[in-house]
Each structure stands twice: as C-alpha cells, then as structure tokens.
Amino acid sequence: MKKCFSVLMALVMLLSALCLSSFAEAGSKGYIVVTDTIAADSGEDVSDALQAIIDANPNRTIFFPDGEYLVSKPIYTPAEPTKSVSLELSDFAVIKAIGDWQYGEAIVQLGGKFPANDTHTPGSNYSLEGGVIDGSGMANGISVNSGRETAIRDTSIKNTVVGIHIKHGANNGSSDADITGVNIIGTGKTDSTGIFLEGFDNTITNVRIGHVFTGVHVKSAGNILRNVHPLYYSDYTDYQNSCGFLVEAGNNWFDFCYSDQFAIGFRLTSNDVSTFHDCFCYWYSAGDGTQTAFKADKEFNSRVTNFNAGFHPDAEKCYVLHVGSLGGDGTMENLTANENHVTGKAHKLYLKESNVFAKFFAFFGVVVELMQAWIK
Numbered sequence: 158m159k160k161c162f163s164v165l166m167a168l169v170m171l172l173s174a175l176c177l178s179s180f181a182e183a184g185s186k187g188y189i190v191v192t193d194t195i196a197a198d199s200g201e202d203v204s205d206a207l208q209a210i211i212d213a214n215p216n217r218t219i220f221f222p223d224g225e226y227l228v229s230k231p232i233y234t235p236a237e238p239t240k241s242v243s244l245e246l247s248d249f250a251v252i253k254a255i256g257d258w259q260y261g262e263a264i265v266q267l268g269g270k271f272p273a274n275d276t277h278t279p280g281s282n283y284s285l286e287g288g289v290i291d292g293s294g295m296a297n298g299i300s301v302n303s304g305r306e307t308a309i310r311d312t313s314i315k316n317t318v319v320g321i322h323i324k325h326g327a328n329n330g331s332s333d334a335d336i337t338g339v340n341i342i343g344t345g346k347t348d349s350t351g352i353f354l355e356g357f358d359n360t361i362t363n364v365r366i367g368h369v370f371t372g373v374h375v376k377s378a379g380n381i382l383r384n385v386h387p388l389y390y391s392d393y394t395d396y397q398n399s400c401g402f403l404v405e406a407g408n409n410w411f412d413f414c415y416s417d418q419f420a421i422g423f424r425l426t427s428n429d430v431s432t433f434h435d436c437f438c439y440w441y442s443a444g445d446g447t448q449t450a451f452k453a454d455k456e457f458n459s460r461v462t463n464f465n466a467g468f469h470p471d472a473e474k475c476y477v478l479h480v481g482s483l484g485g486d487g488t489m490e491n492l493t494a495n496e497n498h499v500t501g502k503a504h505k506l507y508l509k510e511s512n513v514f515a516k517f518f519a520f521f522g523v524v525v526e527l528m529q530a531w532i533k
Contacts, residue, residue, distance in 0.1 A: 188220040188245065197224020202255065204228040215240045216280050221250035221288060228264060229256035236268030236304035236327070238280030246288020246312070254296035263322060264296050268303035274327035276305045284308035292317030294344050301334045301356065303327045311338040318344060320366065322353045330377070332356025336364065343369035345391040347398075350374050352385075361385055372401040372416065378408040378429075388417040396445045400424045401438070407431050407458075418442070422450045422466075425459060428485065432460045439467035446473035450494075453478065456485030457507060466494040478504035 191197075195206045203226050210219060211234055219242055232252070235241050244265070246252070254264050267285060275281055281304065290298045290312065298314035300322040301307045314320045320341035326332030336352070336359065343349035343366070351366030351373055358379040365386050366372050372387020387401045400423075401416025407429020415437045416422035422438035425431070438450040450466040451457075457480050468475040475498045478489070490509045 188218045189214045190220050190222065191226070192222050192224070195226075197222060197226060197250070200227065202227055202229045204230045204232065207232050211235075211242050214242060216242070218243045218245055221246040221252070223247050223249040225251045225253055227253055227255045229254075231262050231264060231266050231269065233266045233269035234283065235271040235273075236283075236302070236307075237271035237273040238275050238278035240271050241280045241283040241304075243283045244285045246286070248287060250288040251291055252288070253291040254293045258296040260318075261322075262296060263298060263300035263319075264290055264292060265298070266300045266302050267307050267309075268301060272303035272327050274303075274305060282306040282308070284310060285312060286310045287312060289313045289315060290317070291315045292344075294318075297322055298341070300324060301326075301332055305331070305333045307332070307334045309334070309336045309339060312340075314339065314341045316342065316344060318346075318349055319353050320351045320369075323356045323359055325377075326356045330356060331358045331379070334359045336360070337362045339364045341366045341369070343367070346370065347395050349391075351387055354380055370395075370399050371403050372419065374403045374405075375409055376405045378406045381410040381412070382414050383412040384414070385411075386415040386417065387419065389419045393445065396420050397447060404431060410434075411436055413437075415439070416450075418444065420444055420447065420449065421452045424452045424454070425457070426454045428455050428458050430458045430460065430487075433462070433464065435463045436461070437465045437467070440469040440472065443469050443471035443473070447476075448472045448474070449476040449479050451478045451504075452476075453485070453487075454481045456480065456482055457487035457503075458485040459487045461487070461489045461492070463491045464489065464493070466492075468495060468498045470498060472498065474500040476501040476503070478507065 191210055195203050292298055294316045297319040298317040302324050323332050323334050341351045345368045347370045349369040350371040351369045353374045355376050357377045361382045363384050367388045389399055397420050399419045400421045401419040402423045405426045409431040411433045413435045417439050418441055440448050448468050466477050477494050477499055479501055480503050487507050488509055489504055489507045
C-alpha cells in the first residue's frame with residue numbers, strides 16, 4: 158500500500174513539475190500568462206477578462222495553459238501592428254463557445270479590431286498557435302478579418318459550423334494568411350464547412366478536415382492549397398451536393414489535395430482556370446450511387462495533371478469529369494482511373510493522350526448526357 162501511495166505521489170509531483178515548467182518557460186519568454194489573471198476550468202464566462210488581457214498587452218504573446226476557457230462572445234485581436242498580439246495555447250488549452258451565438262460569428266477573430274494594411278511596421282506578423290477551439294456545434298472557429306501576415310498554426314478546431322473563415326483583407330481584398338498543421342472537425346450538417354476563403358492570396362498547407370458537408374469553399378483567387386484532406390462521414394443528408402473542394406474562382410493552385418467520400422470531389426462553378434497537380438479522389442463506399450471526381454458547372458478550363466480517381470466498385474455512376482456545357486480549353490494529363498467503372502466520357506475530350514476517334518465518340522456521348530439532363 159505504501160509503495161502504491163509513493164508511486165502515486167511521484168506521478169502527481171511529476172505532473173506538477175511539468176505544469177510549472179510550462180508556466181516558467183512561458184514566463185521566461187516574456188509571455189503574458191492568462192492564468193495569472195483568470196482561472197482555467199472555472200466554469201464561468203471569461204470573455205470579457207480575455208478581451209481585457211488582449212487590449213492591455215499590445216505586441217505581446219499571450220499564453221493559455223492547459224484547461225478550459227468558456228466564452229459567450231467572440232474574442233477580437235487587433236490588426237494594427239502597434240496594437241497586435243499573438244495567442245499561444247498549450248496542447249490541452251480549450252477555448253469553448255457557450256450560450257447563444259449569432260450565426261456566422263467566430264470564437265476567435267484575428268484582426269477583428271483596428272483593421273490595417275501594413276506589413277512594414279513591426280507587429281504585423283501576429284498569429285494563433287496550438288490548443289483547441291471548440292464551437293460547441295453552434296459557432297464558427299477562427300476568422301481572419303484583417304491584416305496581411307496572419308498565421309494559424311498547429312491548432313485543433315472542433316464542433317464548428319465553419320472551421321476557418323478568411324475574410325476580405327484590408328489590401329483590396331487580399332488577406333495573405335498562412336494556415337498550416339490544422340485539424341478541423343465540423344458539425345456534420347449541410348451548412349458545415351471546413352475552410353471558407355473569401356480573401357485573396359492565402360497559403361493553406363497540411364490540413365485535415367472531417368465531418369463537414371463542404372471541405373474547402375474557395376471564392377477568391379491567388380490561393381495555394383497543398384496536402385489538404387477533407388473527409389465526409391456525415392449522415393448522407395443531401396449527399397449528392399456534398400463537395401470536397403468547391404471552387405468559385407480561378408487562378409488557384411491545388412497540390413496533393415485529397416477529397417475523400419464526398420459525392421463531388423472538385424466542383425468548379427465558373428469558367429475560370431485553376432491548376433490541380435497530384436490530386437486524388439477516393440470513395441470508401443457507394444454513397445448514394447453517383448460519384449464525380451470533377452464537376453464543371455459550365456465549360457471546363459482548368460489544368461489537371463497526375464490525377465487519381467478511386468471510385469467504389471458498387472457505385473452505379475462514376476464520372477471523372479461532368480460538364481455543364483461543351484467547350485473550354487481545359488486539359489487532363491496522366492490520369493489514373495478504372496475505366497470499367499467510369500460512366501461518363503467527358504474527360505476524354507480533354508485528355509492530352511486521347512486520339513481523334515476517342516474524342517469524337519466522347520463528344521457525342523457528352524451531347525447525349527447534356528440532352529438527357531435538359532429533358533429532365
């Protein structure tokens with residue numbers, strides 16, 4: 158019994174030492190530690206207290222030790238460089254939404270105060286790093302409202318309607334945000350989106366997204382997405398409109414982006430040109446029976462290289478490419494797909510490897526598809 162008690166006390170002392178070490182490290186770096194002012198795991202709303210800490214400490218890093226911090230309204234950081242702060246959360250620090258939230262409001266709004274377009278003044282490179290942002294099924298996670306060098310790194314975003322919303326930046330709509338190492342879990346409802354890009358010129362790398370209806374919604378140009386992997390595992394409500402990557406603008410680059418189980422992997426709603434390299438679609442079940450890798454609502458004009466479509470063998474209809482109208486000068490090169498499972502032939506019109514006869518028969522196949530859709 159004494160031996161067990163000794164072991165238990167040793168573990169308690171070790172954990173205490175690790176916590177104190179974390180606080181000491183934050184203090185040695187000159188960080189502001191929020192638990193010097195408010196208590197973690199208090200069960201109380203700390204929105205105003207957190208906002209007061211941010212407002213009172215310009216150009217400082219604010220550190221959140223492990224624990225749960227409940228907020229009933231958004232927390233805003235300044236974009237103006239002389240007022241900006243960075244937020245750093247330890248691995249098990251959770252900022253969680255409580256109460257009633259206005260639809261579309263994010264828990265943490267970076268650059269939500271004092272909007273600015275200034276990369277010359279020290280303080281423009283503020284960030285949010287680490288920890289967990291929990292929307293409790295009703296709030297958005299993080300928004301980037303203003304600024305030019307905003308970074309979100311190594312953060313876990315849970316139970317949010319929209320995980321990350323990058324709004325139009327102060328530089329003629331350019332937001333220039335950098336998002337990396339983020340994991341996002343949505344609500345599973347049809348309004349749940351992993352990342353929503355409205356601002357221009359962002360870099361999104363190494364992101365995993367799950368339990369959403371739309372993985373990434375791109376409404377702006379000049380973005381690069383690399384190693385972004387949205388996964389569908391909701392209840393199949395309106396499944397035929399679920400989409401891994403919904404792209405409404407051109408001049409975007411997608412590198413090793415992977416749509417997993419969404420009815421539509423990549424949906425292009427405009428005639429604009431984007432580039433897709435080493436991308437992949439995969440279906441682990443038949444879903445509702447129809448699986449589409451690329452869907453162009455209008456003409457197809459994008460550039461696709463080294464693409465792999467992994468259709469499920471039990472699916473009734475499989476499309477590498479489904480187009481809304483004939484035309485466009487898009488190209489597909491070095492495509493991998495099991496042709497025995499492919500229903501539509503539109504992709505053959507744009508394959509660089511296709512011969513004249515293959516394109517001829519594909520053309521008439523697409524005409525028939527469009528006529529059938531028009532009759533319906």
